[in-house]
Amino acid sequence: MAYIIDENTKVVVQGITGHQGSFHAGEMIKFGTKVVAGVSPGKKGTQHNGIPVFDSVMDAMSTGANATMISVPAPYVKDAAYEAIDAGIKLIYILTEHVPFHDTLEIFHQTRVRGIRLLGPNGPGATRPGVCKIGIMPNQIFRKGDVAVASRSGTLTYEIVNAITQSGLGETTVVGLGGDPVVGMTFIDALKLFYEDPATKRIVLVGEIGGNNEEKAAKYIVEHGDKTKKVVAYITGRSAPKGKRMGHAGAIIERGVGTAESKIKAFSEAGVKVAGYPDDVPGLLR
């Protein structure tokens, strides 16, 4: 599973009987994803939308599952992730918002030392048109193409992907990194994959205020970037006041760090075109 998700991705949904888990398991199947199992303690042996339900991830491994989507309430996310790690899952995607970041820190470092990929928390997942998706992105906005997108947002990502598709281009991979201060996959991890992928010719990074992962990505582009692949960025939060959390736990300017100006400057200096508005992204990609 080198490229986040591929034809061999087999998804188990932890929390499949919840509202989110149930609805999105169905949408993933419609998109062509192999959703092979659900986990919901006490519901062993039942079926949910035609998907077999198990008591534990370990039991669900008999279906060949190798990836998980965790959609359980925030206080139980760490345990759910540890259960998946223990069972031998190779991709852990966490949809849940409001996970304490200390829990995410522990989950991240446990996955890091075991070579497991962590995506999220608090992001929409990953989608590869024509291959499969894990997560909650709306199925109808995608078309197969040569643009790869990495973003810290959900709805704004759909807005930009939709604009890309409407303009006549299409996508290789769209990955939502998550809106929390600590997340598993970062812009640099995404860039590495996008540069290695021969099908990806253009790249879009959608950042926002808070932290300095955009600045680090800009440095990575300068030092390791493949000049034949055009990179376009869009940054939100230019008008955000300092010290206020703008919806996402990670979208906050603290002690002067994390301003939109700093990110826009870093990308511009790295030769990355920065869009003024979401609608401007497709034009800059051409």
Added chain:
Amino acid sequence: MNLYEYQGKQLFSRYGIPIPDGYVVDNKDKLKKFEHPVVVKSQILLGGRGKSGGIKFARKAEELAPAVNELLGSKIRDYTVKQLLVEQMLDIKKEYYVSIALNRADRAPVMIASPSGGVEIETVPDDKIFRKNIDPLLGYSTFLGKEAGSFMGFDKDLAAQFSKILQQMYRLFIEYDCELVEINPLVQTGDGKLVAADSKVVVDNDSLFRHKDLNNEDPEKTPLEREANEKGYAFVELDGKIGVIANGAGLTMATLDALTLHNGKPRNFLDLGGTDSTEIVVNAFDLVLKAKPEAILVNIFGGVTKCDTVAAGIVEAKKTYNIKQPMVVRLSGVREDEGRKILTDNGIDAFSEMMKAIEKVVSYVKVK
């Protein structure tokens, strides 16, 4: 969530980090017998307390009551001082800085220390600051304290005290889900002891379900922000004229940015979240209308949140609250055509392109 200085120090004390002798008062009749010179410190959750006159000294017994009288009930930036910390004045030989914070990019706690304490760490030159990440899987170990102590120029005795303080700060940082545990200044007293003269402890809001002993109000939040947050909305009041309702934090921020770039300043940030309920839309209008905007912009990209559900909510809100302000709606995505029909049937401007909606709503608040 920020803790008051005294709350941070109570935690320090529980974790074996030395603090000055002291007590909290909320009433001038509760003062204890004066035994030594004291500092009287206003307990507020805002920065710049010293500069705002929130700290007084009482070197003699007769100075204590007047200092307490002056500070209790006084106002610092609209915030009334309700509690004071009365603390033994320290014999300060030198001031240091030490903290444990979150390094977001490296996804690790970071230990920060400086021999230049008592001033804001942002003003200290980089070569005077020691920074080292702590691998969460290894946790705190003595070698970290040795490295930091050597940078600080401590002798063997001070280095041992310092390492113990760091170890306990790290335990507190982990066990209380902290974003920040800061001691500034960490004081070296005349008799060679390290003492935490101040505390700044910030706890992750998302972890409060397991720290039920903590429930401070954020003084930076307005009453309307508090009401909105209690109802489950991400909401921030701003100083413009255009009320905003959008879905998703990123799209909402992008909407505010686009308005600002078009010289139409937003009145608020309101994220509907990933919902599909007309009631949530109607309640959002209630909040935005309380902020008294001159015009309203609704910007929706439909996914889980469907455009026709939002449109129905808008129509209901318009009737319920008898909305007089001009309103512009942008709907795109899932069930966009159905949604737009509901709106135009009810006389509400509906666009599918975000930028056209932005231009339209800004035209309503332009100075004529």
